[in-house]
Amino acid sequence: MIRPTAGRGNAGTLHFPDVSDLADPLLEVEDLVTSFRTTRGTVHAVDRVSLTVNRGQTLGVVGESGSGKTVLSRSIMGLLPARDVLRSGTVRFAGHDLTAMEPAQLRQVWGAQLSMIFQDPMTALNPVVRIGRQITESLRLHLKMDRKEATATAIELLRSVGIPSPEQRIRSYPFQLSGGMRQRVMIAIALACAPRLVLADEPTTGLDVTVQAQILDLLAAMQQERHMAVILVTHDLGVVAKRADDIAVMYAGRIVERAPTRTLFAHTRMPYTRALMDSIPRLSDPSGTRLRAIGGRPPDLIHPPTGCRFSPRCPYVQDKCREADPPLRTAGSPDHLFACWFPLVDGVPSGPSGSGQPVTLTTNGAPNNAVEAPAS
């Protein structure tokens, strides 16, 4: 268990090889479990999650609110509260096990090697510190720059993230900037020390679609330029469709499907992934097209359902799904993992008992227990 704020012991300097000398995978998460003890019981927020990210690549982590995606990114970083947290499993990053690190060692990693872009730039930025100092802070600490050099670098960083007249802007406070500009500042801070991996947790949620496109393009350009790996966490599959190399879909604390992006979209196996795709309104659909919403809500992570955790909301649910927990497995392609007893094949559930018709439910505004299946 890591207590990031406690202790200031001298841990010595960690050695990180240059990007070109690093081996793949850059990040290897194995059997990561994060639980919170609450008065109501233990919340199993992240449950045996394993994933890898290679150098310079983008992994999209997609799921609804409450699927554990934010806790996953914080667990990878080691940014968890000190009390009432249970974490197990390993997080290997560039040859180091982050879970075994002392707080003083972690502070050498954060910002310098591994940084994070948070969802809400208004609360993530310090409201009473000028943005210039919020950028130079890590430059001076990690790269040992002097004040003048750090300020010049901060101006260049602000320019590179598209902030007009950065010489004046470094003297601004966060409240003087628009939401899009604040998120650009967040990106400048996260990229200041040229980290190898950036965790972007819903970086564009709450922004206009036009600003969202700008911010995601900017992140992609910076990533290319610096050969940086990115974990892009979002609830919207549309956001990662053209930007991620691989996508991991999370549900109720677990990864339920993982594949290279094109494979995931072309050969979706998990009904939950399909349902997430179908719930997005498409510009190309005629006006008034009924959306195929997923009924209900993600389960309570204190008492998750037995068997497949998606079974209470799945339109193709069978008895087996309610009884036994489907393992994460492959079929055909080795890099396509899914956790489903009756995976979809061309949009239809497979397996001996999975050939039945999709369940069709009516919705008169009432939340139903399953996906609204298309009328056949």
Added chain:
Amino acid sequence: MTGPAATPGTNAGSAAEAPVMLEVEHLVVEFRSGKERVQAVSDISFEVRTGETLGLVGESGCGKTTTGRALVQVQPATSGSVRFQGQDLGRLSKRELRKTRTRIQMIFQDPISSLNPRRRIRDIVAEPLAIWGTGSAEERAAQVRSMLESVGIDPDTAGDRRPQEFSGGQCQRISIARALMAKPSMLICDEPVSALDVSVQAQILNLLADLKAAFGLTMVFIAHDLAVVKNVSDRVAVMYLGKLVELADSDDLYRSPAHPYTEALMASIPEPDPEHVSTHEPLTGELPSPLNPPSGCRFRTRCPYVQDRCASEEPPLREVSPGHQVACHFPLRQLSPVPERPAATTV
């Protein structure tokens, strides 16, 4: 009600003949900022016909929320008029306005903060009836039950709880129930789904479509995401920096956008398809300050097709095809293989 069938009432052809319910003429809303005056809404006119859904789309700061607030007179108009069912809302006495407002209700972006955290769900939903003293206590309780059921909230388990115990999507359902208690004929929805996950967003959009059919509502739907707006609207009005720049039937708008800004808004929407290739350039830069809007066409500072004329002369809203209005000197050619517009100057 299952399947991707068209929802009743979303057929523009039938709504075009329906009587006008809401008529906005030369609406201007100004705010004072120190000594300066900011026009959040500058001279816009449109109408909403009975039974239709009009979408209002644009970026943050374009004046769409102020327009929505002016429609219910929460924000008084500086000049111009809002006529609802023939009545000029700006000329009504306070008392008359209060009464009229029961027929024109609003739901807001942040569903959690728009509900009083200290009150129980059943009291929140019953309030519109309590204010007007409609029916006996038992009758009101029965109406609350049936309304909660129709928005998909179980009145038995939810009635005695408080807003904090519900998720954003459920709070939005409760807000909708409250808005519909007064039996309005018109519902103004101000970014009702932008704070929600895509999965919950789909549930709420379907719910609104169902309720619109069940209660015979006319709607104004305000949002920044054109894909969402298009899904629910019969017609779409695009706003930019306080001005209406394009107004068209929603499928027509998608097929042949006439304003470069509409085209750019479309290009910004993330398509959930890795093979999808965007044909338009996304928008660069930010909305200019409304304190000092650009001369001529307000979009010219970000327009890839800008010409000299755009800076000197303000383009009026004019019709390019039946029911399709645009405010642009060089509108994108309608459904034509050869673009009439001048070549794009790189941004």
